Amino acid sequence: MNAPILSATGLVRRFGERVAVDGFQLEVKRGEAVGLLGPNGAGKTTTISMLAGLMKPDAGVVRIDGVSFEGEGDPRKQWVGLVPQELALYGEISAMENLRFFGALQGLTGSKLATRCGEVLEIVGLSSRAGDRVKTFSGGMKRRLNLAAALVHDPELLLLDEPTVGVDPQSRNAIFDNIESLRRAGKTLIYTTHYMEEVERLCDRVVIMDHGRVIADDSLAGLRQRASSAGRLTLELSAAAATDARWLDAVRSLDGILGAELTGSTLVLEAREVHSGAARALDCLAAHGVRVTGLASHQARLEDVFLQLTGRSLRDG
């Protein structure tokens, strides 16, 4: 039961000179929900492609239930359901026809195929629209059908590559509900996103990637513990200081200060460790003759952990 359903060892993938994924390691146990976090260009989609058997790694190996993929027609692919970032659906045919096609590609036939198509439409709440052309669906409905198409063959492991991109809040919640029900059903999930709140809601373990590398792999609780010391300081400054901000570069270059933004007379600092960071910043400001009229610190969030680890925000390009 505790044997990993998926293991990736030393995955490397290059595109020309650029190394997109560099020594990626991961083990996922059955029933686990792992969030794969990283900013755009971190290598998440390339990693998912290798995990799904779409792309051959330049080095390293992916094993599903202990066996590595062998070729594009490997039946082991049936263990995996991929929800691609793109809406990979045929708009000119109905939702049911789409599912029947993708199910047939997975080897389902006859009554089993029909039953599974009905079930997954039920799961994503589209049973009443089964016969409608997909091009008539809203963006949120298409996203749900995109999810259904990955579920039709009832895979053990679900790879969700940013499945809520461009979705309105209501449809997003509906997709979350679907995913939570899959979790309850014991499915194993790997969920890539750059929305921290999605990971907090859906996953019990987080892998953070940046520049193709895993820079953190921990439970939510463990990451929160790391985050407790990190935080944000908000300092109110005298009006004179705000008009002559030559000191700002000095503050930004302080050890332990990850970022500093001046808006009007308000200075917001991101500090790796809030107490030492505050002390250094106040000393620096005093040395430059900047008068501080107010000071507030904020509770650290997972977003701050990411910033602490990578030096940039999750939504940076």
Added chain:
Amino acid sequence: MNRLTQLRALIRLDLRLFLSDRRALIMLFVVPIGIASFMGSLFGGSGTKNGKSGAAGGGGGMDLVLVDEDDSAVSRGVVQSFASDANFHVQVTNSTVAKDWVMTGKRPVAVLLPKGFGADVLPGLFDSKRTPELTVWHDPGRSMERAMVEGILVPKVIQSVVANAVNPELGREQIRKGLARLDARAAAGTNASGDKLLRELMTRADDFLASRPAGSLLQSSGTNSGPASLPLPFKTQSVPLTKSRGGEYNGYAHSFAGMGIQFVLMSLLDMSIGLLRDREAGMFRRLRSAPLTRATWMLGKVGSFTLISLGSLVGCFAFAMAVFGVRIEGSIAGFVGCLICVSLMAACLALAIAAVGGTPAGTRGAGIAVLLLLVMIGGAWVPTFVFPRWLQSVSLMTPTRWGVDGLDAMTWRGLGFDAALAPIGALLGFSVLLAGIAWLRFRWDDE
């Protein structure tokens, strides 16, 4: 994994997508039928029945305007000769109207028979100063029709001139004048020794001419119509060399083959561009996440494309048979074999173009250029026999030429299955070559 299940799913999906696309259906069924019908009517229609077919059009003959300002027996003979010729649709009018029709492109050619033409044409043979002049007005864009009229004008004028020159009435007039001279010599007592014999000869000749109805000294040129004229010293017999029972060229058979192939290629190009768009849209990531091999996917595409083009060609020919009387005069098996191989070749060609084009935009531009070249050189628009010899040789290197020739051979040429073997073999060869290019060049993954 059952590859057959996957293959069936891939083919069914494409057929379903195709049938749900109204624009594609129109492009593949309605447009080729419309254009082929038009082209067929331009290139001879459905045969040479009643002698009405010709280079100029299907049924009515070539439009020709005649202006007879002379109104002599000779000029009337020329007009009547053209009017009784099934290759021409003659209208007689005045010079103002004739010039206006030609100038505005309503008619291609007009011929003016000027006043004095009939009187001057025979003396003109012996006196170049009296040679009358015929004027041929023509549309500058219709030089082929002008050449045809100028060519046929000569024998028609000569026939009319000679027919009138040897008119029996004129002969009897000369005899009467001769007998009168003999009578005068006898009255004057100056008759010669041979006058008796000459009188007898002339009297018998006059009796002979008198026994002939007016204008019937010469044979009639037509069956029942037209004036008496000088018969040509030879006859021609046109024998269409086909094995078909009717022995007739059917322009529709050719144009439906050509246009059918052209629009199949165009539609399949559009579908192959759709594949590239699918790839850009990420569909291939989903397809490849299934245990689906590239070979199965490509086989599915070749299968569905072949079926779609086969359906289109069958639809086109069914229409041509029902409406224009096109018939499979040759081998039915050969016809079916050619249809299947043309469809297979078209499917492989579309995939190869998409594979080489790489992107939707690149494929559209290059694809249209390649297809237009292939259908033009391959004889899909006009039969290759009108091409220069070197181009006819070049066209053998195009799959479209083999496709059109094969279908022509099995329809209006009425040839047997053995005549289909070369086109079938060539088309299969092209299919293998194009499928190989598609296999080597098509980017299946997104790396």
